[in-house]
Amino acid sequence: MTRTDEELVAHAMAGDLDSFNQLVARWERPIYALAYRTLGRDEDARDVVQEAFLRAYRGLRGFKGQAKFSSWLYRITLNLCRDWIRRDRRTPLVHAPDGVDPIDLADAQVEPGESVEDLVARREMSRAVAAAMAELPEEQRTAILLKEYHGLTFQEIADTLHCPLSTVKTRLYQGLSVLRRRLERRQAEEASLRRATWEGTS
Amino acid sequence: MCNERERLIGYVYDDGDAAERRAIDRHLETCEECREEIAGLRRTRQDLLAWDVPDHDSVWRPFAPAQTPPWWRQVPAWAMAAAAGVMFAVGLAGGATAHALLGDRAAAMSAERHEPVDGRDRVVPAGYVSADQLTATERRILALMRDDLARVNRNVQIVSGRTGGLDETFDRALADRAALRAEIDRLQQQYMNAVDATNLTINELNDRARRLEVKTESTSAALSGLLSGGGGGR
Numbered sequence: 001m002t003r004t005d006e007e008l009v010a011h012a013m014a015g016d017l018d019s020f021n022q023l024v025a026r027w028e029r030p031i032y033a034l035a036y037r038t039l040g041r042d043e044d045a046r047d048v049v050q051e052a053f054l055r056a057y058r059g060l061r062g063f064k065g066q067a068k069f070s071s072w073l074y075r076i077t078l079n080l081c082r083d084w085i086r087r088d089r090r091t092p093l094v095h096a097p098d099g100v101d102p103i104d105l106a107d108a109q110v111e112p113g114e115s116v117e118d119l120v121a122r123r124e125m126s127r128a129v130a131a132a133m134a135e136l137p138e139e140q141r142t143a144i145l146l147k148e149y150h151g152l153t154f155q156e157i158a159d160t161l162h163c164p165l166s167t168v169k170t171r172l173y174q175g176l177s178v179l180r181r182r183l184e185r186r187q188a189e190e191a192s193l194r195r196a197t198w199e200g201t202s
Numbered sequence: 203m204c205n206e207r208e209r210l211i212g213y214v215y216d217d218g219d220a221a222e223r224r225a226i227d228r229h230l231e232t233c234e235e236c237r238e239e240i241a242g243l244r245r246t247r248q249d250l251l252a253w254d255v256p257d258h259d260s261v262w263r264p265f266a267p268a269q270t271p272p273w274w275r276q277v278p279a280w281a282m283a284a285a286a287g288v289m290f291a292v293g294l295a296g297g298a299t300a301h302a303l304l305g306d307r308a309a310a311m312s313a314e315r316h317e318p319v320d321g322r323d324r325v326v327p328a329g330y331v332s333a334d335q336l337t338a339t340e341r342r343i344l345a346l347m348r349d350d351l352a353r354v355n356r357n358v359q360i361v362s363g364r365t366g367g368l369d370e371t372f373d374r375a376l377a378d379r380a381a382l383r384a385e386i387d388r389l390q391q392q393y394m395n396a397v398d399a400t401n402l403t404i405n406e407l408n409d410r411a412r413r414l415e416v417k418t419e420s421t422s423a424a425l426s427g428l429l430s431g432g433g434g435g436r
Contacts, residue, residue: 017265024262033255046261053262125252133253147215148250154217166208173211173243180246 005069013060020060024053027070030150031077037145038081040134048084052077071160074150078142078160085138132182140175143168204236214243284357295350348372 003011003019005026011019031052035045055076056063063072133141139161146152146160157168212218213226230237351372 021262021264024264025260028260028262032258032261036255037253042256042258046258050261057265122252123254125249126254129250129253144250148247149253154212154215169208169211172215173208176211176214176243176246179250180242183246183249184242 006065009060009063009065009069012057020057023056023069027073028053030070031073033149034074034077034145035081037130037133037149038078038141039084040130044084048077048080052080055080067159068156071152071156074146074152075160082138128183128186129179132179132186135182136175136178140171140178143171144175144179147172204233207236207239210236210240210243214240214247289354295346344376 003022005023008019008023008026012023028049032045032049035048035052036042039045039048052073056073059076063069133144136144142161143157146157147154152160154165154168158165161168209222210226213223230240
């Protein structure tokens, strides 16, 4: 029978290392995704994941269970990412959408029924989203990450970020609105470029 | 509502109570601007799904349960050092004992002498040590080693609080050695039996050959007699 996070935490606190290993196996992927989308570098994200779980293990006794284990873990990860960015005095790195690398394409997972053109478009959109997200203020970016990619409720985000519910909604709305403008502008520019290319070749 | 668009965010995420949703639904029926705003936010949410995260192997090296170290790894370093010192002393004592036991023999072995060999008094050449001497010497060395080991065992027990087990190991080694010797004796006996059987066979063949030779000689003599007798009659 699958044990809940809280049960695994209780066993880990009693010294059962395997229970903590199970928690890591369960949450490593989401924690990596959060770190990667916050920092934009695979290597940095890996370091943060390792440090986050080590901190979680060391701090298990301080986890009182008033929040979900995952929320607690997200908070540790976000704090680490913030320290990481401040320490390196840089903004999250995002690769500019500078064309498509054929090697990337070879490695890419093609969804069932997806053409190569669709795959190229999806990867370009992925880069565009990453670039637009990187330019958002940190608090808006974090709220969107937790809502869109981790499915937290408004209240869970408020608990994780230690801010009022209304603030969470404001950050989400403002962040989404900025993203919308940037992505729509990009799409308009691409459409214009395609039109110009088509007219130039016809 | 157009001036407080943060209220729309719950609607975009299908969150909020039924009354709030009904109020927004009613507003959207008449407000083109807010309808477009909500549709735009939903499209943006759709675009966000394109942001992939690279696949990666686990970066976590799972915690392994602590291994219980063997008892001798739990002995403090100072105790191990003390035990090592005792062992060194035992080695020195063993060397001195062997020297004392074999020193006189070395002088005696330099010349031919009369000594009991296999229970009989015989003249033994220089450098020869009889099996009886070796057995007696071995017994004395083993007895001394056993005494020393008992002493080391007690010291190990004092410093580590555990039984050293050296005397048991020693006894096992001796038992193994005795078993090996018995096996060698058995094989030697087999070899000797085989040699004896071969010797018997050779002796028997020699007897037969001698008997055949005698027979041949007598036959030859008889034949010579017949030939000479017959030749005289002719």
